[in-house]
Amino acid sequence: MLEPSHNDELPAIPGKRYFTIGEVSELCAVKPHVLRYWEQEFPQLSPVKRRGNRRYYQRQDVLMIRQIRGLLYDQGFTIGGARQRLSGDDAKDDVTQYKQLIRQTIAELEEVLQVLRVR
Numbered sequence: 001m002l003e004p005s006h007n008d009e010l011p012a013i014p015g016k017r018y019f020t021i022g023e024v025s026e027l028c029a030v031k032p033h034v035l036r037y038w039e040q041e042f043p044q045l046s047p048v049k050r051r052g053n054r055r056y057y058q059r060q061d062v063l064m065i066r067q068i069r070g071l072l073y074d075q076g077f078t079i080g081g082a083r084q085r086l087s088g089d090d091a092k093d094d095v096t097q098y099k100q101l102i103r104q105t106i107a108e109l110e111e112v113l114q115v116l117r118v119r
Contacts, residue, residue, distance in 0.1 A: 013059060013062055018056040028062065028065045030065065042108045067086070
């Protein structure tokens, strides 16, 4: 789980359906080659592949990558430990993902509110 202080450091996830590997790299502060490696190590990550084997990530993939990033970089887990944590606590992880999604939605709604106030 990402700490609340680290959620503020990462940019808000735009309201798009699909994201390229470059966009996800910027949204999660992780290089593209790391994302490709994590796809091999974490079965939860499975971006859609389209023409030319291009990866397209969905919102839940971005949230999962942020969770993995938090486990590895912020909490100091190893790849194996993070994999075990993600697969062992399915119910807890679902709650964590929903909490992240709610935080993200609140942040996006606050941005919309600011735009509407300017008008």
